[in-house]
Amino acid sequence: RRPDAWSESQKERADLLFERYPKLKQAYNLSLNLSNIFEKTTDKLYGLARLAKWHEAVRQSGFKSFNTISRSIQHHYETILNYFDSRSTNASAESFNAKIKAFRSQFRGVRRTEFFLSRLTQMYA
Incomplete structure (x- = not known):
């Protein structure tokens, strides 16, 4: 403070x-x-x-x-x-990147990239 x-x-x-x-x-x-x-x-x-x-x-x-x-x-x-x-930062991009990483870790990695990207677009589009 x-x-x-x-x-x-x-x-x-x-x-x-x-x-x-x-x-x-x-x-x-x-x-x-x-x-x-x-x-x-x-x-x-x-x-x-x-x-x-x-x-x-x-x-x-x-x-x-x-x-x-x-x-x-x-x-x-x-x-x-x-x-x-x-006066703009990349905070929104960093926040979105953190969401992607959390989503990826929830499924313990990515096996099929196409499926991962389609799920990602459904959730965050």
């Missing part, structure tokens, strides 16, 4: 946690900064610059868990930057 959505008790807990574990606060701020880039940036060029700054902050932080997403953003930055143009 964002700090402005915290209750009073959550604010107190966060203050205690961040005071005792400064690395946790640093990681939380990195994640907030990444979400702010996508929420508040509307220009591709500005988005690229902000992502580059975020990548540098991740590199300096030394958090291995953030390195994975940072590398993914670097490898796919051209398609990720398209988000700033139309």
Whole structure:
């Protein structure tokens, strides 16, 4: 959650946690900064610059868990930057792909592709 959505008790807990574990606060701020880039940036060029700054902050932080997403953003930055143009994602395609995988696993694989595709079109068309 964002700090402005915290209750009073959550604010107190966060203050205690961040005071005792400064690395946790640093990681939380990195994640907030990444979400702010996508929420508040509307220009591709500005988005690229902000992502580059975020990548540098991740590199300096030394958090291995953030390195994975940072590398993914670097490898796919051209398609990720398209988000700033139309504000659309591939979430619906990913959701449909998950449904197909669940359907396939329900039948423990696919023996006949034609039958699988016909069943799939009947269910989701």
